[in-house]
Amino acid sequence: MNDVVRSAKPLGSPTQDPATGRKAERSRIPLVALAGLVVLCALVTVSVANGEIPLPPVEAVKGLFGAGEPGTVLVVQEFRAPRMVAAIVAGAGLAVGGALLQRLFRNPLASPDVMGVTGGASFGAVAMLAAGASQVMMPLAALGGGLLAAVLLGVFGWRSGTSVTRLVLVGLAVQAGLSAAVSFMVVSFPTELAGSALQWTTGSVYGRTWTEVWSAGGAVVVGLVLAFVLHRRLAVLDLGDDSAGTLGLNTHTARLQILVIAIVLASLAAALTGPVAFVALAVPHMVRFLAGPPTAGTLALSALAGAVLLLASDLVAQYLLPVSGLPVGVVTATLGAPWLLVLMIRQSSSVNRSVR
């Protein structure tokens, strides 16, 4: 456990002069952010231009902003934009949720996937499927399930304050219990329902509507803003409980606030797209590799990178895979995994032994 805890501290080569090292890392954030924005814009263009009827990219972008032919505007705004925005918002929400949890628990494995939040979302949605409710109810059910997981986490994990080990263990337990419930329902379903349950629990942005995107997306944006507001407390918490207490921060309250924000963000994202694997786990690692130790800037970068990853994966799922209709979760895992593995191998030079 100690190794895991230790490893999540900010990276940095011990031989490097701290001042210069910091400078170099700072200057990288805007550059990476710019690159991320360019990629995001390109992906948005591709996303609105392609579909059943391919459109010229310029026309499509114009249509996105309501200019151009009414037909184009309709196709782009009503059919393609919701899916695209859903992917962006959910990607950002998942990534920031993951980044907050990893930093809060100082554990590189902490993420909504491991802590039961997305498992709760799956549980809610699959339970709705079992009850025979319509597709419209699924995001609400997923949100409810995610919050249920959070409540379970609170009930079992809360005892006179927050202990990191306990919360992670309890999260693991919640995840396991909820996924057992899901697999129980999948086993007892007829094949058709089992298929759609599987589709949903892998995570998909297929057929999102503006109503869902506005409600869940708006809430995600509020959550993101709160995350940035609370970022300062996270930075103080990084100093350790004793120092943070000396600085006048109530560590338990601060940790609880951040935890709640992270869980709500992840549940909302999961309500929008289903529990897309991997974004929350991998993006913070990628950002740390690209832009250095965590700051408010890297938190924003995480949001951007999550959006890029999920949107790109959705495009791959839509247009590049031989089997159509596969959920985006398949692609995020397949694309994100080699990335994360390469990072792991490159980061662990023998110099950095104690910091991974």
Place this chain on the structure above:
Amino acid sequence: MPDPRPAAHVLRRVPLFVAGLGALAVCAALSLALGARSVPLSTVWEALTGAAHGPDALVVTGLRVPRTVVALAVGAALGVAGAVVQGITRNPLASPTTLGINAGAGFAVVTAIYALHLTRPVQYVWFAFAGAAAAALFAQALARRAGDLDPVRLALGGTVLQLVLLSWTSTVMLASKRSLDEARFWLAGSLAERPLSVLYPVLPTLVIGLVVALALTPALNALALGDDSAQALGVPVSRIRTVGGLAVVLLAASAVAVAGPLAFIGLAAPHLVRQLLRTSDHRVLVPGCLIAGPLLLLAADILGRLVIRPSELQVGIISAFLGAPLLALLARKVAR
């Protein structure tokens, strides 16, 4: 911390071990007696000694004895594998599952069902074993650095591998309805319809794994002090970790091959033993898991047979349902 007087150390725990064995015997007896067609214990005894004949006796000797034996073997393998993997990674959250064992087996079996049109769990054994072993070895190869396993990389790499394999499994199942229908029952993890012949092919690997794990226990104690201290004590740290990793692969892959993915036993058994015996001495922990693993699995299996009689719930589902609150309660006690 290794006790200077190992004999006394172990002796103090003898009553608890006896109690554990007693509970295991009770569970085994219940496992033979209970089910869709419950049989009185006296008849069970007569059937076992060969004195009774008829449908009840047939149920006991033909179905429940194999099932119970399989549960004992699988539970022991998973429990010990969990203790060893937590020892070599020094991570209480590690379990065979985090090495990608279950996900690897699941993916291999689903692919085999898709490509080769298999229909019975007996046919899955080798695919499951190969998939589980390949996944776990790959996770360990990823975590290997300078001839040693890095615990953090092992946990991270295993989790990554697991997520990828799970999503590929879903892909295959979404692409083919037939695979979904065949595989979803196996993927829940079950002991039903497992004749003893399922166990025979994995028996050698299981026994080798157990022997290696038991032999490693003193070295695992040294590892618990940290790499540097262990090295200073003359323990070949990297070799111990490699051998321990291989033992985990043998044990967990054998278990998964027989029973399908069972997530919780390997994680919960070591925690249970640590809490009950109030020790993290591996010389006590590993034998303790040898009892606690089958105990948990058998109890879950019996419950699965009873809750929705005459049908039954897969043991994988029950064990996760039971294990989750147990782990949550144990976690509450971790006062840190």
